[in-house]
Amino acid sequence: MDDPTSLLFGLDEFRVVSVTGPVADDADVRVVVETVEPVAGCPSCGVVSRQLKDRPIRRIKDLPVSGQRVELWWRVRRWVCAEPMCERRSFTERCTQIPPRSRLTTRLRRRLAESVARSNRAVFDVGTEYGVGWHTTHKALIFAAARWLPTPTPTTVLGIDETRARSVRWLREDTGWKRSDPWMTSFVDADPAGAGRLLGLVPGRSGACVAAWLEEQTQLFRDRIEVVVIDPSAPYASGIRRALPNVQIAVDHWHLVRLANQMVTDVRQRVAREQLGRRGRKADPAWAHRRAAGCRGPAQPATDGPPVHRAGHR
Numbered sequence: 001m002d003d004p005t006s007l008l009f010g011l012d013e014f015r016v017v018s019v020t021g022p023v024a025d026d027a028d029v030r031v032v033v034e035t036v037e038p039v040a041g042c043p044s045c046g047v048v049s050r051q052l053k054d055r056p057i058r059r060i061k062d063l064p065v066s067g068q069r070v071e072l073w074w075r076v077r078r079w080v081c082a083e084p085m086c087e088r089r090s091f092t093e094r095c096t097q098i099p100p101r102s103r104l105t106t107r108l109r110r111r112l113a114e115s116v117a118r119s120n121r122a123v124f125d126v127g128t129e130y131g132v133g134w135h136t137t138h139k140a141l142i143f144a145a146a147r148w149l150p151t152p153t154p155t156t157v158l159g160i161d162e163t164r165a166r167s168v169r170w171l172r173e174d175t176g177w178k179r180s181d182p183w184m185t186s187f188v189d190a191d192p193a194g195a196g197r198l199l200g201l202v203p204g205r206s207g208a209c210v211a212a213w214l215e216e217q218t219q220l221f222r223d224r225i226e227v228v229v230i231d232p233s234a235p236y237a238s239g240i241r242r243a244l245p246n247v248q249i250a251v252d253h254w255h256l257v258r259l260a261n262q263m264v265t266d267v268r269q270r271v272a273r274e275q276l277g278r279r280g281r282k283a284d285p286a287w288a289h290r291r292a293a294g295c296r297g298p299a300q301p302a303t304d305g306p307p308v309h310r311a312g313h314r
């Protein structure tokens, strides 16, 4: 690539088609770019296509260039898959600077994360400087921070649990209002002989986020795991089965004891209604002695201990 404008713009894999200005209030110049590569391979079958389907134009947020705020447009190439046996009829070209479905360049995403992390500036303040919302900036920070954590040490017992990290917020995005996800999933070394170290933290609490984190780890890390300990969560279990089909899934002690205690309470309530025709009262023997009949973990002291449902929680 040797044209001076593209060199100056400096977006890897792209060339500048046109630059016009001045434009709207929030930008000084309008830049249209396209990828340099004139052919692309189908992501399903790998067959190289030379037949264009269409060229939609997509607005992308990017860094300012030479002190000028840029309104960036990408003329995307959508290709027809030439392989008759392939189920995918068409596909969109892929590049590292603008990942699939992203509305930001990778270099802008990285700048947002570094600006917040290195200068202790507010997320909102950094977002405003680059013309993106709080939520987008925060997401860029979380995404980068996950990669700044040290590589997790392999363990035979992996613990996974959800944490409610913040309250639900409604955030104004470029595409409209969006509900923030208040949940995070933590991965810990649950080997009883280990130090119980935190190994990773990802936003969300779905099976997909568990599978994605496991797939990012090394083959050695995945091979070492024998047991994964979770709360009784179907999405977590499905994510683990997808990424680690050979490991055993166990329910952790605290959640199991809580489930057992809940069952004993349900039975006690039902029996009280059947025998007395009313709700159980504190003075009824079944309630007065409920701690004697409850399910206890081994760490529970014999008398006046903490509430039964917390027994054995780590």
Ligand SMILES: [Zn+2]
Binding pocket: 042, 043, 044, 045, 046, 047, 081, 082, 083, 086, 087, 088
């Ligand atoms: Zn194909």
